[in-house]
Amino acid sequence: MKFAASRLEPVKPSASAWVSQAAKEAKARGADVIDLGLGEPDFDTPAHIVEAAHQAALRGETRYPPTNGTLEMRQAVVDKLQRENNLIYAVDEVIVSNGAKQVLFNAMMATLEQNDEVLMCAPYFGQYKDIVLILGGQPVALECPAKNGFRLTSDQLEAAVTDKTRWIMLNLPSNPAGAVYSDDDLQALGAVLEKHPHVLILSDEIYEHILFDGRNFQSFAAANPSLKDRTLTVNGVSKAYAMTGWRIGYGAGPKPLIAAMTKVQSQICSGACSVAQAAAAAALNGPQDAVRAFCKAFEKRRDLVVDRIAGIDGLTLDPPGGAFYGLIGCADLIGATTEGGETLHDDAAVTAYILKDAGVAAVPGSAYQLSPFFRISTAAAIDVLGQAMDRIAVSVAKLKRKA
Ligand SMILES: Cc1ncc(COP(=O)(O)O)c(C=O)c1O
Numbered sequence: 001m002k003f004a005a006s007r008l009e010p011v012k013p014s015a016s017a018w019v020s021q022a023a024k025e026a027k028a029r030g031a032d033v034i035d036l037g038l039g040e041p042d043f044d045t046p047a048h049i050v051e052a053a054h055q056a057a058l059r060g061e062t063r064y065p066p067t068n069g070t071l072e073m074r075q076a077v078v079d080k081l082q083r084e085n086n087l088i089y090a091v092d093e094v095i096v097s098n099g100a101k102q103v104l105f106n107a108m109m110a111t112l113e114q115n116d117e118v119l120m121c122a123p124y125f126g127q128y129k130d131i132v133l134i135l136g137g138q139p140v141a142l143e144c145p146a147k148n149g150f151r152l153t154s155d156q157l158e159a160a161v162t163d164k165t166r167w168i169m170l171n172l173p174s175n176p177a178g179a180v181y182s183d184d185d186l187q188a189l190g191a192v193l194e195k196h197p198h199v200l201i202l203s204d205e206i207y208e209h210i211l212f213d214g215r216n217f218q219s220f221a222a223a224n225p226s227l228k229d230r231t232l233t234v235n236g237v238s239k240a241y242a243m244t245g246w247r248i249g250y251g252a253g254p255k256p257l258i259a260a261m262t263k264v265q266s267q268i269c270s271g272a273c274s275v276a277q278a279a280a281a282a283a284l285n286g287p288q289d290a291v292r293a294f295c296k297a298f299e300k301r302r303d304l305v306v307d308r309i310a311g312i313d314g315l316t317l318d319p320p321g322g323a324f325y326g327l328i329g330c331a332d333l334i335g336a337t338t339e340g341g342e343t344l345h346d347d348a349a350v351t352a353y354i355l356k357d358a359g360v361a362a363v364p365g366s367a368y369q370l371s372p373f374f375r376i377s378t379a380a381a382i383d384v385l386g387q388a389m390d391r392i393a394v395s396v397a398k399l400k401r402k403a
Contacts, residue, residue, distance in 0.1 A: 010133040014126050015367030019351065023361035034388045036376040037361040039175060041324070043242040043297075046290040049283045053246075056278030065274040068262045069096025069250070076281040077250045084208075085219040087233065089252045095261050096280075098272045100206050100236035100249030102265070105131050107202060107232055107251065108167075110260035112137040116166035121152045123327060123368035125175045125204070137166070141369045146318060146329060150177035150370075154188040161196045168193065170220055171204045173211060176368050176375040177327045178302075178320020180211065183218050190224030200257075201231040206249070209240040209291050211322040212299045229254050239324075240291050241283040248272055248280040298324045301378040301385055308389035314396050324378045327365065331372050336399040344399070347372040357398070358391035 019037040026033045061070075068074070074091040081087040097103045104127060112118070114136045120128045122141040129139040142160050144150045157168065170189075173180045181189075193199055203220035211217055221228040236249030251261065265271065302319065305326045309317040314336075316329035330350045337343050338357070344350050347364040351374045354360050365373030378385060 007134055007136065011130045014130075015348065016126065016363045019355070019361050019363050022352075022355060026355065026359070031359055033355070033359045033361055034380065034384055034391070035361045036378075036380060036385075036388055037363050038377055038379060039325070040244040040379055041239060041242040041294060042379045042381065043290075043294055045241060045243050045246070045279075046283075048286055049241060049243070049279045052282030052286075053275045053279035057275050061274045061278055063274065065271045065277060067266045067271045068092075068258070069094065069272065070274065070277045070281070073248075073250075073277040073281045076284040077252065080284045081219075081233070081252055085217075085233075086222045087219055087228070087252070090255075093255050093258055094250060094252045095258050095265065096248065096250045096272050096277055097265060098247045098249070098269060099238060100204065100234050101127055102268070102272075103232075103234050103236070103249045103251040103261070104128070104202070104204070106261035106264045106268075107234075107257070108132060108135050108137065109264045110257065111200065112166060115164065117162060117164045118166060119157070119160050119168040121150075121170065121174070121179075123150065123174070123177050123365060123370035123373070124169070125171060126367055128169050129369070138164070140165075143370065144177075144179065145370075146177075146316075149318070149321075150174065150179035150327070151181055151185060152189065154192045157189055157192045161192070161199060163198070165196070165199050167200045167202055169202045169204065171207075172217075172220065173207045173320075173322030175207065175323050176325045176363070176365075178323045178325055180215060180321030181218075183223050186218060186220055186223035190220075190227055193224070193227055197230075199230070201227060202234060203231060204234045206234065206236050206239050207323040208235065210295050210298050210324055212295075212302060212319070213321065215321060232257060237280045237283050240294070241280075242290075242294065243280065243283065246273075246276040246279055248276050297382075298378055301380075301382055302326070304382060304385055305376070305378060305389065308386070308393070312389075312393045312396055314399070314401065315392075326376050326378060327368075327373045328362075328376065329373055332401065333396065333399060334372050335402040339398055347374055350374060353399075354392060354395060358388075358395040360388045360391055
């Protein structure tokens with residue numbers, strides 16, 4: 001009996017899911033594993049946000065919410081975008097969904113025709129490719145190498161756009177590389193897109209608040225006001241407010257696009273949890289001290305990891321400008337042999353070796369369409385990260401490298 005529809009066939013089990021499963025199994029066998037695979041803040045949701053959810057439930061906000069989001073939450077998003085991003089939207093140009101993930105899915109479901117091309121900057125968040133494949137579109141990976149700070153250039157974009165291009169997906173700053181774009185970079189990309197009015201722009205800004213070295217965040221639509229009417233700005237509360245489990249994300253864009261996405265959402269889930277939306281509105285409207293404190297902690301951890309990787313012969317890491325990951329280069333380890341005589345042919349093998357030998361779970365770069373790298377998350381206490389770096393250093397030193 002075949003259960004899964006053929007549209008699911010192109011979607012392979014994700015490497016990050018494999019890593020997390022392997023780490024769990026090793027832990028269950030009693031192994032001492034430090035799991036740096038997960039992309040979620042290790043902090044608790046701030047108390048005033050939890051309290052807002054509690055109060056909403058006590059007030060009886062427990063019925064079906066409007067499909068596109070409660071008015072309170074959509075207004076909070078409108079106010080946030082104006083206050084923090086200098087972007088003016090109306091409440092009917094905003095949709096609230098079950099995480100940014102559902103915003104992304106709604107957008108692709110609402111707009112993609114068979115074989116439409118979606119440009120994405122490799123390394124990229126794995127869901128980008130999978131949703132496009134499920135919906136019959138063509139993901140087009142544009143390789144953004146470390147030597148260019150993992151950024152897409154305007155020349156690359158110009159060369160990649162075709163008549164079939166429906167979307168370009170940007171992620172500012174990016175998972176997994178922490179790539180950051182200056183205003184000039186964004187405007188150079190915008191200048192190319194001006195020439196191609198059939199292309200929609202998705203700017204995933206979920207890591208906006210996790211930005212280092214005193215950088216200020218610039219939203220794509222704010223850098224390119226003339227493209228705002230074909231840009232979908234995607235964001236959410238998961239990363240900035242340590243709210244991954246509340247599942248609230250939002251999108252802001254042209255009204256007809258938001259209406260089409262709302263149609264999709266009405267068939268999937270009738271909207272996002274009412275109580276979680278009250279919590280998310282409190283997060284956006286309330287004090288922002290926790291956001292700044294989280295960012296500071298992530299920056300300290302980034303500094304520690306960059307410093308420690310610099311001391312490990314065979315690994316490289318330029319300081320990521322934002323987000324809470326380190327995409328560590330391991331080109332020098334490819335072809336090396338372990339003490340057990342196993343050759344490390346690719347970054348998946350390096351990651352498996354680090355899990356087995358060092359007891360540190362990381363995700364191979366191949367999961368993000370750029371090799372040879374592995375990604376660690378810095379969503380762990382600084383002493384735990386230090387311990388993980390010690391262990392990786394010992395394991396790497398044990399490898400016999402090619403001359
Ligand atoms: C780039 C990027 N976009 C979107 C998401 C999804 O976030 P949410 O928890 O809001 O669904 C993630 C989560 O890892 C991400 O890394």
